[in-house]
Amino acid sequence: MTGKVVVNRCVSIDGFIAGPGDSMDFGGGLALSDLVDPQDLAEIASATGAMLVGRRTWEVGARMAAERPDSTDYPFEGPMFLLSHRPLDPPAPAVTILEGDIRAAVATALAAAGDRDLEILGADVARQCFEQGLVDEVLVYALPILLGGGTRFAAPRTVLEPVSSARSDRTTILRFRVARTAAGRTAPASGG
Numbered sequence: 267m268t269g270k271v272v273v274n275r276c277v278s279i280d281g282f283i284a285g286p287g288d289s290m291d292f293g294g295g296l297a298l299s300d301l302v303d304p305q306d307l308a309e310i311a312s313a314t315g316a317m318l319v320g321r322r323t324w325e326v327g328a329r330m331a332a333e334r335p336d337s338t339d340y341p342f343e344g345p346m347f348l349l350s351h352r353p354l355d356p357p358a359p360a361v362t363i364l365e366g367d368i369r370a371a372v373a374t375a376l377a378a379a380g381d382r383d384l385e386i387l388g389a390d391v392a393r394q395c396f397e398q399g400l401v402d403e404v405l406v407y408a409l410p411i412l413l414g415g416g417t418r419f420a421a422p423r424t425v426l427e428p429v430s431s432a433r434s435d436r437t438t439i440l441r442f443r444v445a446r447t448a449a450g451r452t453a454p455a456s457g458g
Contacts, residue, residue: 268376269315269383270402273392273421277406278413283389285416288326297330298340298437301409306434310405311342315379318364318371320388321350342385345378347371349391368394389417396421403429406440 275283276290276298284290290297299307319327346361348354349371353363364371372395376384386392386401395401404426406419426442433439 269313269379269381271372271376271386271395271400272314272383272403272405273386273395273401274405275392275407275419276409277419278409278411280412280414281418282413282416283419284326285413288322288417290326290330297334298407301435301437302407302439303434304341306432306439308341310439311340313383314342314344314385315382316345316347316375317342317385317387318347318349318375318391320391321348321352322390323388324348324350324354344382345375347375347378349388368398369400372398372400389420393421396424401444403444404442406442408438408440410436 277283278285348361348363349365349368350363351365354361362374364374368391372384372386383403385405386395392401401424425445427445429441429443431438431440
């Protein structure tokens with residue numbers, strides 16, 4: 267049995283996953299861990315068996331870690347996969363670099379996750395996963411901030427089914443399942 271492929275997103279109320287300059291500062295130097303109950307973060311992280319991260323998201327995370335070395339934003343411990351055509355400098359021995367086909371990258375990372383979920387982080391990686399019909403769920407941290415600009419949560423039109431919503435400290439956590447057709451493909455969105 268394998269886990270699900272879950273796109274994990276922090277989203278401002280006006281639809282941005284990062285502010286101008288890829289800033290992940292969610293108001294006055296706040297990180298996700300400052301806005302969500304630590305027990306909720308720990309529960310979500312414990313369901314995560316592996317992560318597949320895009321290069322730009324990796325670089326933003328590294329910059330944030332350097333700026334706030336005492337901060338633990340997400341209590342995840344497990345295999346980390348980076349989708350990139352370039353090696354890390356300096357190298358990160360605990361990170362496996364994958365390149366090429368998104369289907370192969372997801373299959374590799376999902377196998378490493380075992381029976382737990384594979385979390386997808388990164389706008390471009392998530393877009394590729396949506397386009398290939400690889401996403402099972404979307405987890406959204408709806409943050410109490412209007413960023414006014416930056417990187418939008420963008421994906422091809424996809425039908426989602428609500429699974430749950432819960433308040434966690436100052437954030438609302440929303441979970442959606444990707445609707446599937448009888449053949450198992452992503453359901454087309456209607457309308458136009």
